[in-house]
Each structure stands twice: as structure tokens, then as C-alpha cells.
Amino acid sequence: MNKLIIRRIVATATAAAFAAGVAIGGGATPSTAATETPVTGGTLQYFTHSEQFPALDPANMYTGRDIAFFGAYIHRTLVQYRPVAGAAGSSLVPDLATNTGVPSNKAKTWTYTLRKGITWEDGSAITCADIKYGWSRAFATDVFTEGPAYALAWLDIPEGAYAGPYKKTGQDLFDKAIVCSGDTITFKLKRSVPDFNYFLTYPTTGPIKASADTGDKYDLKPLSSGPYKIQKYSINDELVMVRNDKWNKSSDPIRTPYPDKITVTFGLNEDVRDQIVLDDSKPNAISLDALQPANNIKFFSDPANADRRMNNYDPYTSYLAANVSKGHLDCLLVRKAIFFAFDTQALINLSGGVVYYGEPGDSPVKPVLGMDYAPTTGNIHDPNYKIDGNPEYAKTLLAQAKKSCPTAYNRATNKSQGVIYYRADTAGNKKAAVLVEAALAKAGIVVNTVYKPAGTYNANLTAYKKQTDILSGGWGADWANASTVIPELWGEGCCNYTQNKTTNEYKGFIRNVNKALVELDREKQAKMWHSLAQFGMDQYWYIRTVFGKSQQTWGSKIGGIYYWEPQGSFGFGQIYVKK
Amino acid sequence: MSTFLEVKNLHVTFPTEDGAVLASNNVSYSVALGETLAIVGESGSGKSVANLAVMGLHNPHRTQISGEAILHLPEGPIDVLSAAPETVRRLRGKAMSMIFQDPMSALHPFYTIGNQIAEAWALYNEGSKEDGIKRAVEMLDLVGIPDAAKRVHEYPHQFSGGMRQRVMIAMALVNNPSLLIADEPTTALDVTVQSQILRLLADLQKEFNMAVILITHDLGVVAEVADRVSVMYSGRIVESAAIDEIFYNSTHPYTRGLLNSIPRVDNHGKGTRLRAIPGQPPSLISVPKGCAFAARCEFISHVPGGLCIASNPDLLEKAPDHYSRCHLTGAQVIDIAAKNLAHQDNGAK
């Protein structure tokens, strides 16, 4: 499922979890963080249109913004991303553990040792049993349904055999999969997971004190292991965090708390929210949301705001998936013709420019994923590619298609049928659809846009994908490994909208995907992803990809702010309020 | 009998978008204490308009009034048309009272009748609310409402139409007014109740020695109680005389028409056919140059030279104290009417 949109409550394009990568030009993080001395004290305020965080309970936490936010303040995990700007931010550092994990048995076993002196907000020590209990909660699918499911997929427990800590069915199996021995915790996995340690940055892998667990209600007041603790959390009102005096700097190598108090105001009217940003009326406050499009362009075009904003690649690649199953876009030449006829420039202009739109992409893997990204050949690098469309070339491709796959050709050029394109019924989509239809018409391709109710569009994607020829979606990696991209989008994962399941060619592709997933040599694994990405792009499974961007804004008295690439969000832990 | 109200040359005009409506055109009449003047006419003839002007009940922003209406009060005469509104207000209920056609809607639905009578009483009397209610009970007794002490606490909708009109009368008389204007007081009532109310009015008039103006379209009602009658047509008085003169020696074709349209059992012992006056009264906006009744008049052929169309006759004394507005003489009218009646009787046989 398209996680960007399927997530409830996240009303704006804040980030979902993803990891590592290289810094991309175009976006700019103000350099103030490096040069100024952080100020301790004061109140740091955040505000948002949403009425609550999707989750405070680690077991339900999946969006990058929230992981970055609560990871910086209250939820510690065994390992963390390095809290710095740029590519270095995507490397792992120990947090509750003393190391970033020791793999053995072909990465089927991972071992961690807990740090000394780590405590909960009630003063009690964080133990190995707490980590283990925290992991067990992911299995209680009768209580938690919104967190990542990697624990269930990887731990060496037969599927469905363990029902979590509340029902305790299959507890013995769980106890064998995670073993505590003093301060050492060992995870036993079903298969090799070379990138297991990246998953340990997710709060769902962190500790939970069993005696403090209140099940579903834990979300309202989770016990803190970080430098702040929750004083008040009132949905659609505010979250107030104050310093946790039981937290100890000597046991935490990565966090240095600055503000005395941190508040989040929920449920702000969108116009009020934007006005606060435009007027800088709350200089010590940060918006957790993106501005509304018109206000966004207004704010970002005013040089006076240069110190209060940033614009970066977000974790997402958006794409148009071609349905390649029989009777749909099963002809490569037709798919290519659509690709080359596309007028990307018109869509960029519609969204206010490349600054807000993002850039045409050449892979489902985004450059921010680092070593797993390599430029592909063909597609946007093809000499025939023009950003404002090349209908002439598309016509020559169609002319070939007329001979080699007449059925698909007829479908795409026949006025009474055309290429079926299901879109959510929104004003923006309607404008875009006109541009798309016009561009493809120049090449003789008929687009038959079908509008579906916007509110239920995403919930129905699974049904739509079999009916439409083109489906739009977006995807962000869970961490800096294409293992959380290519298998999901083109393999047997959740969100393969290309419908390609049968051909021998495709079966070979899947075999290679599964090989790459368990490849222990990271360099070699990266090369395997490169060739898999190239394969799919050569097949034009995606007939358009865009590397998206996101914009953030804050008040003039905010210091220490930077873009934390692995989470696609602020590095919250270093933010302070200037005097 | 001393004259109490004297109306002279009363004009009442309502400006409308279509033009000025001259609802009361040079109207004069008078009524003395102990006397009942009936003003008779079809609806729209201006009979209510003239009397509402006397009461000062027209909206001053939407009415133009000229002329005089003098009340001969013990403390001296006063022209209510030129007096200050506040002065006139203090005469209402005390010197002059009015009751209206529809007793259903003329009483406030949300207040008990006791409350409404006491309110009127309290305007001109010192006393507690209880005193007012006590006075209301007396008045209700007087107007013949049984079990008044109990019913005084009831609401208008709990009374029948006739009873409500009795309540209205009680309320109008609570301050012993010298003039009572009764505007179609029996029109909305059953026939049997009508005569009860009229008898009551007559009795009360004697008791209080009031001047009464009875506005009605029904000559049958007039016959029961009136001393004098003024007939109005199209904003003007067309005939004015003592009651017997009107009934037996009417000198105006319109009055004759009215008389023919009521059932009567007179001492001739002959049944006569009822006849409505054909046609409609003229518009009050563009008053015709000639006689207003000309278009409907059965006597028009007896007037030579189209005089009826050309000029409006004046209100002249055709017999002693008998005024009529017709180009024919009184004798001519009576003569022609008698011939017509004979002709009609022959036709009936």
C-alpha cells in the first residue's frame, strides 16, 4: 500500500521512515547549526494542523517524522542514526546498546550488549527483559496494527504461532527467538538479514517496561527513556514534554537536551498555521506541516525568509505504474510511447516549479538511498527524451507497436477505449489530467481518465489495480537499503501494481530479488539492486518517476536545525531556542 | 341632547404606489350623547376609515387627514384631528372607545381577559392589580358574562365569539367613555347572538348615556338600534337622516338599493324579491367626475342630459333634516321607486 497516503492523520507530506543516502543539491540546510553555540533552556514549540500524532506508542510508530521526533526526546532504541546533517546522518551509532550489532551465522543471529546506567523516567533500570518485552508487543496484532511487521517476518517463530504478551500463546517460541543473558540480547532470525541493525532504529524495537504497559492506552502516556518525559498529552490540544531528571547524559552518547520544555499544539486551522509561519509571529516555534501550496510558494519566493526554511528531497519516489498484464499495457513499445510522449514540464509548471515538484527520476530507488542508487540508462537519459514530451518519437514507437503488438496498439489509440487511468477526484488531479491527456494526444494516444472518490481512493487501490492501465503511487524506503524498495514495488511485496506475475522473464527477476535480499556483501548487494532497477526501468514498468521534494519552515529564534536524511525530517534532538 | 362629536369636512387619503386613495371624501357627521348614529355602507365605502381617523388610529406616516373632528368635552371642545397624538391617546379609552368587527382577533391571545380589561382600567384609575381584576369582574357581569369571577382568569380563546364581543364591550366601557364607536360589532357573529349584542349595546348606552356610532353594512342591524343613519358610498356620505326617514322615505337610489337587498317583513304582508345592487363601487384612486354611484344607478335614465356622469351632486337637504346626494329631488326618487316596485310586483305575479 502506498504508505505516503495510506497513513492516517498525517495530513501533510511529512516523512515516513527511510534511511541513509547522500545529500542532494538544490535543497539547502541553513549553516547556522555549525557556527552558533546552542542555548540551553527556554520553551520550544511545535504546531500542526493534525489533531494528534499518529502514535506515541512505539509499537504503532512508523512515520519517519515521528520516529525522529520521539526518538530524539523520549524513545531510545538499541541503535540510532547519527544525529547530523548530510550523508553522515545515515550511519548507525549505538544508543542503548554499546555497539551497532554483531551478526553471526550468516546474519541469521544478531547480538547486542546493553549500556550501563540506562534508566526509565521512574528511575528503574532499562533491562534486556524490557527490550524483549518491547519486541513481543509487535506480535499482539489484536492490539497493535500500525507498526512495521519486520519482527513478525524475521524472528525465528513460525508464522502466527506467537500471539504477543497479552494472550501469551506461543510464548515459549518467542522466548527462544530472543534470548537475554545478563546485558546481552540475542535475536535469532529465520533467514539472513544483512541490514537487520537498521531496523533497530525503529522505536518498536526499543524497550517497554512490562509493568507500565497499559495496552492500547499506553499510547497516551508512554514511559520515557530519553531526556524528556511527557507531562501532558491531550489530543487535539497539546503535548507537553519536560526534562526527565532521571535521564543521565553519561549513559547517552548521542543526545544533548537544550530546551527546558517542549510543546506541540494540535488542531490549528490551516490558515492560522500558515499565517504564523508567514508572519513569524511565533519565533520560537516550528511548523510540523508543510504550508498550503499557495502560501508555500509565497514563503519560499521571499528571500527574507531564507533563514527559516529548507527544501530537500523527501524520502519519496512517486511513480505511474503500468499494468503490464495481458489485455492492458502488455506491449513494451506502447509503454515506451506513453513515457516519451509525457509532458513533464507542464506538470512541473502546474505545481509551481521544480522546487516544489521534485525532479524527473530514473529509478524507483532514490538517490538519497546512497550506494543502492545508481543512474540507470534509457528512460530520461535516452537521447529521444524531452522534458516537455517528444510526440514524434512516441509516434515512431507506436508505428512499430502497430506491427508487433496490434492489440495493445489499438487499445491505446482507439478513441472509444484508450489508456485507462484511474485518478483520485481532486481539483489538482483534474488540472493535471488535462495536461496529460493533451500531451499524449499529440502522439495519438488516447487517455481515458476515470475519477474515483478521493477519500477512498487509496483504500481501494488493490481493487483498482486490476481494472486500470495506469495507477499512480508513491513510495519511500524504510531504511537505506533498496531491500525496502524493489521487492515491495516490483517483487512479491505489498505494492506491486504492475500485475506481472507469470512470464519466465519475471520469474527470473524475482529469483534475483530474493538473492539480493540475503546477500551479505553490501557492495555486491548494491550492484544487484542496480541491475534489478535497470531491468524494471528497461521494461518501462514505471512510465514516469519523480524524486519528490519537501519543504520545512520554522520561526526566527530557532537554532540548531538541520535536515536529517534518514528520517526525511528535522534532526529534532539538536534544536534549541535562541536567546 | 347635546352634540358630543362633530366631524366636519373630513378627508382621509392613503398615498399608495398607484396613486392617492381618497377613502374619506369631505365627510361630516355628528352624534350626541344618548344618541346612536349608524353609518352604513359597503366595505370600502370609508365608514371605518372616517371613524378610525376620529380615534387617531391611522398610521400618521401613511395617512393624510384633513378636516375637523371636535369632541365636546365637559372641560371644553377639542379637535382630535389637530391635537397632539399624545393628547388624543389620553382621550382614547376614556372619552372615546372603539370595538371592532372580529372579536376573535381583537383580543390579545396570550393574556387573560381580566388582565386585558384591568390594563385598560389602570390607565385612568389608581389602584392595585387586584382592584383592576375586581373592576373587570364587575364589567363582565355588566355585559352578561356568567360566572365572571372565574372566567376573568381565562384566555380569549376559551370564549365563544359572542362572549368575546361582550368582553370587548366590557373593556371598551371600563372607563365610562362618552363615545363608543362600534365597528361592525355583530358582523362576525351568529344571527341570534347579533341581536343579543345589539340589545346589550342599547341597554348600556342608556345606562351610561353614551354617544354611539354604529358602523355597519347591515341595515337590519340599523333598524334595531339607530336613531339616525348616514349612508356612505365611495368615501362620501350620500344620504343622512333619521332612521324612519331612511327606511320609509329614502331619497337616494343607493340607499334604496341597500334596502331592497335586505330581507324585510313589513306590514304590507307581501313578500318582495331580494335584489342585490349590480356592479362594483368605483376605484377610490381615480374618483369619477360625476356621481360615484352613476355606473350602478337604476335611476340614471330619469336624469336628463347625462348629468350624473358630468357632475357630482351635492349633499342637499331634500326634506327637513334629511340630506341626500342625488340630482333627482326627494319626491322624484320616492315616486320612481314606487313605480318600480309596482312593476316588479306585477312581474312576480
Next chain:
Amino acid sequence: MIKYVSQRLLYTVMLLLLVSLSVYFIFDLLPVDPARLVCSKQCTPALVEANRHRLGLDVPVLQQWWNFIYGLFAGRNYAEGAAALHCPAPAFGYSFSRHECVTTILAKAFPVTLSLAVLAFILWMTLGVSLGVLAARKKGSIFDKASTVFVLIGTSLPTFLTGVLVVIFIILKFNLVDPLEIGNWSNPFTDPLGWLSTFIWPAATLAFAYAATYTRFTRSNVIETMTEDFIRTARAKGLSEKIILRKHTLRAALAPLATMAGLDFAGLLGGAIITEKVFGLDGLGGISINAVTSSYDLPIIVGTTIVASAFVVVANLIVDITYAFIDPRVRHA
């Protein structure tokens, strides 16, 4: 009277049962699967099923409704084992997005909605009635024409627009309220000023629209009443214009207003959805719109719908009974 009231109460209960049943059927028919909406990115069919069970949607819709009704009287349990939750009667359900029993959520939201409704009611009744009476008395004057303009603007501007205008051009422009404090709840008894500063603007926004309607209604009722026969009677009695207006005209002209006001007030008690949303108030309207638009929280939607309908139905009853005291004709009918 007792028979009448008990009949009406019975009818009220039946109506509320029907309302709740239709809410369940409507949501059953919608092409949205709440179990899928609150499912992880790595959603599997098994997870969707688990979720459906958790949300109580794995039984036929009639059974869901019956469970709801049962919970209203007997309380209800959610989840199993050590994670079990109990909502005592009257249980409107459990919100898995807000992690609380819906009854608790409603009880928290109600004072917010009540505050807004009461303040708005006072404002619009004062403004609407006095403007209406003045306009009627000075019919055709400049003032009357100005009031007509006010009525036109008030009835044609949608609340979401006036609300945003109030926020941006009054509150923010003149820095009247800390923008982050807009919509903060303060106890009216311990912090009356804080309460007032929170509620005066949304109440004024609401009152603006209502006052326009009430001005128009009052004006036309007063004008109409002034032509009534009983007003002429009052004048014929010799009463002064002041008393005629106060005692006779207004009493009759404003009586129908009582019905309208009672029903409008009750409607607001169910939550002023747009105003609460614009001003970030967590009243019944605010939580219901959030439940519909973002969390798809069926128990909250059902709860707020039932409560809102109950207010309207009960208000109808109260208004009918009250009207009998205002208008004696109804009492004796």
C-alpha cells in the same frame, strides 16, 4: 400532560434507536474499510482481519448495532487477555484512535460545545432580537436598510469563511489571542477571562450568522404583529406605544422565536462542526468531523450523532412543552 410527555419520550427513544441503526448501515455501505485504514504499511490480509476483529467489525452490521445498544446499558469490553479494556455503561464504544472510551471523550467535549453554544446563543439573541425590533419600528429608515444589508451578509457568508476572516484579520492581526492558544479550554468558573477569550470569537462567528437570521425573523414578525387586530385594540384602549411594543407586540412576535431559538440552541449542543474546526475547539462538532475526515473512528461518529440527535429530539419536546406555557392556546388545545 404526563401521558403526552411519556408518549413523546417513547417516540424519542425509538427515533434514537433508528438514528443509530441508520448510522451503522450507512457506514456499512460506504466503500471504506476502517480495518484497512488503520493498518500498517506492511498490511497483510491477516492483519486486516485482526484489525477488523479489534474494531468489532467482524460481525454482521445488525450484530454490531446490537452490541452498541447492549453496551449502552451494560457496558462493554474491548480486546482480550491482559490488554482487555472496559467501558462502563453507558458505553458508546471505544475509540482506538483516541485510546479512550467514547463516553469519556463525549463528556470531555460537551463542556466545550456547551460553552460555545451558550455564549453564541446569548450574543445572537441579544443582537438579532434588538436589531430586528429596531428595524421593524423604524421600517424603511436608513437603519432598517442597514439591517437588511447585515441580514444579507450574515445569511450569505458561510461560517467557515467568516471564521477564517475573524481569525486572520482580527485575532492574528491585532494579536488578541496567542495563535497557539486559540481554542484552548479554560474552566469558566476558575478562569472566566480565559474562557471568554477562547470562546468569544468562535461564538461571535456563529452568532453573526444566526443573528442575521434572527434579525430578519424578528423584524418580519414584529411588523406582522403590529398589523394585528389586538394591537389596534391595545391602541384603542389608550395604551402608550411603549407598552404596546413591550407588552403586546413583542410577546406575540417573539413567541415563535422561542421555538426556533430552542431548536437552534439544541442543534448547536450537538456541535458546531465548522466553527469548532476553524477555531480548533475539541467540542462534539470538532471531534465528529475529525472522526469522519481523518481517523474514520466509527464509535465517535455514532456517539456524536446519537448525542446530537438526542439533543434535537429532546429539545423538540422541551420546546413543545414550553410553548404551551408561552401560548395559552396551545395549552388548552
